Amino acid sequence: MLLIAEDAKDWFYKGEGAANIVLGYCGSSLSLVGKVLRIQKVAKGRSRSPIGCLVLSNHERLVWRDIGELLECTSKDVAARAFIQHVMSNLLDSKHPVID
Incomplete structure (x- = not known):
């Protein structure tokens, strides 16, 4: 869409x-x-990280330091899936299942 x-x-x-x-x-x-x-x-004047390198900013790595899989992501798509699996799924109740 x-x-x-x-x-x-x-x-x-x-x-x-x-x-x-x-x-x-x-x-x-x-x-x-x-x-x-x-x-x-995205910070003003900053471009997105290129594929093949760490995709989280230093601040994001501090915030999510306890979720190793999220820290090791090398693409935004993989990071998004890890975020959904490890963060969002814990915040949603059974009325809002996480679809992967």
Whole structure:
């Protein structure tokens, strides 16, 4: 699904952490009702890490230092899966199963 600038009105701010901002959906699209959008923060003037190197910033490595699998990730996709498995799944109840 491709979102355009006009779709911004259908999303509201839910919260944020050190590395992400989370938006909730409040529009009328049935396929998006109940969904959230996690947007990664990037420091002004900083580009994303290239594939093949550590993908977490020094600050992120401090925050997630107890989750070895997350620290060792070499791509954003692998880091996202590790985050879901080791962090988000512990925060969600059985009504919101984690789909991998």
